[in-house]
Amino acid sequence: MQYRPLTTECISLHSSTSTPLYSTSGVPTDDLLTPRMSLSFDNANIEAPSNGGYDSNWADCCNGRVGDSFSYRPPSITPINGTATETAGGGDISQRPAPLCPVSTIYSLGSADSDEEVHVFDRHGQRAPYYDGPYLISSTPGGLRSKKRWYGRLEDGYIAWVSINLFEYFGAVVYQPLNPKEMKEGKVPEWMYNISSLPNLAIPMSYFCIGVALQLLRTPLIVYFIEDLGATAAEVNVLFTVMAVPWCFKVLYGFLSDCVPISGLRRKPYFMTGWVLYVVCNLILCVAQQPSIQMCIFLVFLQTAGYMLADVMTDALIVERSAYESLENRGQMQSKGYIVRFFGSVIGATIGAVVYNKDDWKFYLPISLVFFINAAFPMIFLLPLVPFLMEIETQCEPRNFVTQCKDLFHTAQLKAVWQPMTFVYIYNAMQLANAAWMNFLVEGLKFSAWMIGIVGIVGSIMAWFGIMTYEKYFFGSNWRIVYLWCTTIAAIIAIAQIILVFGLNRKFGLSDIAFSMGDDILIEFVIAVQFLPMCIMYLGLCPEGSEGTTYAMLTTWSNLAGTIAFDISTALTGVWDVASETIQAGDYSGVWKLSLLCGVVGPLPLVLLGLIPKDKEDQKKLQDDGTRNWLCGAIFITVMILSLFVTFTESIYEIYFNDESDHYDNMRRLKRITIGH
Template sequence: MLIHSSGLSKVKDSVTEKIFLGHEPNAELIAILTVYFVQGILGLARLAVSFFLKDELLLSPAQMSVLLGIVALPWMIKPIFGFVSDGFPIFGYRRRPYLVLSGILGAAAWVSLATIVHTSWAATVAIFLSSLSVAVSDVIVDSLVVERARAESQADAGSLQSLCWGASAVGGLITAYLSGMLLEHFTTQTVFWITALFPLLLSVVAWLIAETPISKDAKDSNHTNFIAVKHQVRQLREAFTQKAIWLPTAFIFIWQATPSADSAFFFFSTNELHFEPEFLGRVHLLTSVASLVGVWIFQRFLKSIPFRVIFGWSTFLSATLGMTTLILVTHTNRVLGIDDHWFSLGDSLILSVMGRIAFMPVMVLAARLCPLGVEATLFALLMSIFNSAGMVSHASGALIMNWLGITSTNFDSLWLLVVITNFSTLLPLPFLNWLPAAEEQTETLTLQPASVENG
């Protein structure tokens, strides 16, 4: 059977349209999706960084927790990057140069980790700069998506957000397993060298962005822009004086800021249980998929449930299920005849699903708190506040680890750390009335994905 060339062309166009969710695959869209993909694929060095800090720099669990809190700082000041990009164009361009610079900065940070970094302070600076690189590129690409969304219908704008989130998720899933497998065959320095290649993609695709330089008239309007910024700052200040905004924000901050035991558990998994990097990578891959399942469950069954109900139950269930970690920490699973690997995997999958279900209302609530006129800026500011809670979580976790005497080899009190951190997640429950009541919520909620590191 012969197929006419025009018919074949239509089939190809239809397939391409489905892949890009109805968006024409032009150069700028490819550049935007590449940036999101790179953000996801940088997880390639996630395990390498942890093993580098633990085995080569000999950091303790508490020290690693503090370091992870410090390097998250760029994600707390993201709105500043937006103001700088908008207000201080480079050679007349607001987007391209900043994306180029962020790529160069990220590559330099990973190369330094592969070559000259031999102390904890140098590692902190290098990892901080890599985090800064991703945060800046995230702000730039988000602004590009916003600019494109203005000219599109609500449905097209939503599909563009889904496309971007999907590109990041694909990058993350690809590297989830590879991050562990590479460490089985190569040194951490080699993994850093490989990772350094990806930020350079940002510098390359930046030239695909269709951006016109600022005209003289635009430069002359800087004073007008400054007045607009002052007006925006005043709107933000007025917004945060409203109880309907700052009370839910305070609740989420408390919820996010409870102590974390992640660093101690990583040391326990590798030094006590002797989990190999490849297995840890496999766990990360499966928990990433489990997180997607959690997103689907929320979207399919839970998105219309009042905030107070879903936060209350998800917090209680997460704390209860989190106590199952005690079975692994005390080696009770071995008494029950359950292998450490299988128990850890099953526990991680369940907690990942619950964790994602608990976190999805945060995104919905943050979007709903933003008043008209300052939506983008206030949303970025809220995300920065939530990310700063992560720094508090790491710091408080480090203090408790130090108090309990938990080190890279001493896990006698790890069970107590697990109990403390799980019970601390219940601390926000008395403040549930800070969240909007059911009657204050609209009947339907529109959820659009957003970028969060550590947040």
């Protein structure tokens, strides 16, 4: 994908004064190509042909219709009076100092067709001049003239306005587009691959709010349902199910944004819609004071669907921008985004465990304020930044759904896609967890809900540290080596649970809660370290124009394998007796056997480790090979559809028929489907 400049400079210049000629930052409407229309910069006018005829200078500069995606061609400046190196007052203009006011003065140092360097005296680049203009001046057939300041595209107007004022009054540059020379050379603007730049700042803030949304309500909702509303086990099942079901719709969200742009934009309108839906649902629950079970279930479903829609759009925005990162640095923006997201999970888990802890603390907030806090995060941290969020493509055309499906299948046939994703699916499906472990902690070791919450918070903190560790120390490491070591360590930790089952930790003076916390810290840290390599791999698999659908498909594929692992883990509880009554009686034989089995099974997929690339360079070679296999692509799509069907069917079963599972099982299931992605 090659960067296409966001604006062009269409200039046919006429000036007889010594006032420097200024550049225009864009051509706003098709009317600019009609008589009596011009862009004016004080005494210098940039005019379209007024005779209704064809002007070769104008047409050659524009190189296309206004509103299309232009290829930049620097303007030719041919003064009416004097030469290119003289002003009316004499002297070589190339020797004149830059103007004191923050404007962009462009002097042509050669002939009209020369490729000589164009000097721009402005830190803002081609968006200048900002000091007094540019202005769009239009005339009606009746002779009335109107003058309106022009900032660029509608989507860029907020950026330009802020940049203008901060630069003029404080000398600060918050947004720096390309200057004409850089555009001519095809340089990529720095903001495109800088996640902390103002046009991108809404992306990490969205990740932060998603992390908070994933964790904050879980514990308060369980307590509110069970203790305040007296909900049955079946109703708690329904709550957790509606929190998980929207994750199955990620591919549909991707299809929607790729196929149905709104006002030429594919991401930003859906991004805003998702977060507005999330905020509104939480505010309704807040206003309701004591919402009923049915109201909670319905609005929690809608708010989850809302931030899932925003999550898919956030991922798509990252994928689009990652195309402009160098191969060496590809994934840096995404890594930083996930660091912020995991930090949000830490904040959300901490707040959720503290604000509604009715059993252990006398002080707690009413549930209505908990919902308000949940809504406040995106309102405070995200919504003020949304106006500055820029899309790379602003003239997107609707795409046919069938064509999009064909393109998706075409992508799935690539060896670069189905081969590594086969490993991802098998690997995730075989990362089994002891389904009886939480019951063992609660029924066997008498852990309180507060202790369980503390273990979860510490685990979230270590997952955050794991993401940062990979980004800082292992970003350029061999992906296969990372998976090998992380899987081996995770298997050892899983088997080490046997120490807690037999109470061996107490012989060394280590309490049960301390050992359990250490176990959870290590496993969360290891999982987080191995999480990013595959996400970086997904970036390179997304074709231009289908970023939303493809990335959502790949992450959904990974998450669905996690639900399969959950189902297998649950089925294994029938092999040995790990019922709550058995554990309460002190019989832990089934628990340690399950831990041993899960620890042994986890490393088995490593025999297929050769299916994934070693690193980004190896992945690029695999992509450049371009080998396709129709059968493998068909199997890939079929397995994904069947997995979605099984997951959705299980959700319906949980809602209408299952009255037995407890909320710890539901939390474990929700965690498997929502991990990271």
